[in-house]
Amino acid sequence: MGLKRKDLLEIRSLEPAEIQTILDTAASMKEIASREIKKVPALRGKTVVNLFLEPSTRTRTSFEIAGKWLSADVINVSGSSSSVVKGETLMDTAKNIEAMSPDCVVIRHSASGAPHMLARALKCSIINAGDGMHEHPTQALLDLLTIREKRGHLEGLSVAIVGDIAHSRVARSNIAGMRKMGMSVTVAGPPTLIPPGIEELGVKVAYRLEDTIRDVDVIMMLRLQQERMTANYIPSLREYSRLYGLSLEKLAGARDDVLIMHPGPVNRGIEMAPEVADGPYSVILEQVANGVAVRMALLYLLLGGKPAEA
């Protein structure tokens, strides 16, 4: 089955079969990255606008490479260089971009729901590249692809998501995606950083890292998002690191074939010791490589056919 939708806004509204299609397509796209000439003509003549109104290197570069390898024309608009600094509203910026007839707008915005607003207003495809604390669907898809590649399947696997759950759109998207694909998820972190009622998403909650990571297939460490913290959520970085940082000693209690993931950028020495981040269990760089494949798959699946009737 294909993707019968105009936009990719969130994981929670995707069917498991759609996730499967995206992952299968991404797996096929990986072959292109190994070629000498990394370019196929699939999206020749299509225009993709990367509208990044919040800082990002990895995701923006990843979308840019994905678009270019598929031969689309990719234009980057960043917050600091756009008319947003002159007081233009997001809707005005978007309407002006649409007047230039792009086929897709990839948007990152600090406000949750910004991509949904654009999707309702614009005729072209919208891809959510991270909106506030809501969702980061392409990150969750690349995480699923990385796990599936390493384990051969998703169903039945167990995952611990550790750290700043409250401020993490990556955690929200991953929980939704992993639950849909039949995985069990435990979230762990300081009580102040675990949102009340998160059990309703079908996850278990734990407060001790050592217990949580003992029997899981995957440990996903999250970045402590200090820029989003409006109050004192943790007593000190040192204490956080001592209790929730993944060190070699704590890792000794985990399974021998555990996968360690991180959406990046890693605060080395805080959520993860450098020797863990660079160690044999870490698949952080595979996640980055798979990011390009997943974004190629999405651009292809959303733009490869005739645009949906608006």
Add this chain to the structure above:
Amino acid sequence: MTLREKAQVLDEPGIDRALTRIAHEILERAGGTDGLALVGIRTRGVSLARRIAERLQTIEGTKVPVGALDITLYRDDLGLKAEAPVLRATEIPFAVGGRTIVLVDDVLYTGRTIRAALDAIMDLGRPRLIQLAVLIDRGHRELPIRPDYVGKNLPTARREIVQVRLREHDGQDRVVIQEPEG
């Protein structure tokens, strides 16, 4: 649209004979299997390429590498489809540079698939020579493309559909012409 089977064009021995003849022709033209590789176009072209490779091995005693090519990303009608066609991986386990590549497909029709396949191969390297082998050539070319090896020439009407069924995919070996009912 309901389809009705109009005629069977090739049965299992017929397909076998055609592939054996193509294998002999390839060897005769290439003067052996040195630098030779077969690339099947997904899906049925790959099975046909494997069968030709088996025959080449029986005749010459050497293994000829076989690759699988997915041409979806090179199609010229991508933007005309309602949704993006399913993508399957291209797997070419050898360097194409300097080789004689025989492209293999089940049916040659407008030539657009072959045009896409040529582009896809060229992106992987610079072969010395590319040839084309097809089980059925049904005519109606829209591009200046001509096969080097043909199992069977089959004049058809545009409204007819030529279906190659292979045991690897369909559980049986036969080629049939179908036409819309009514």
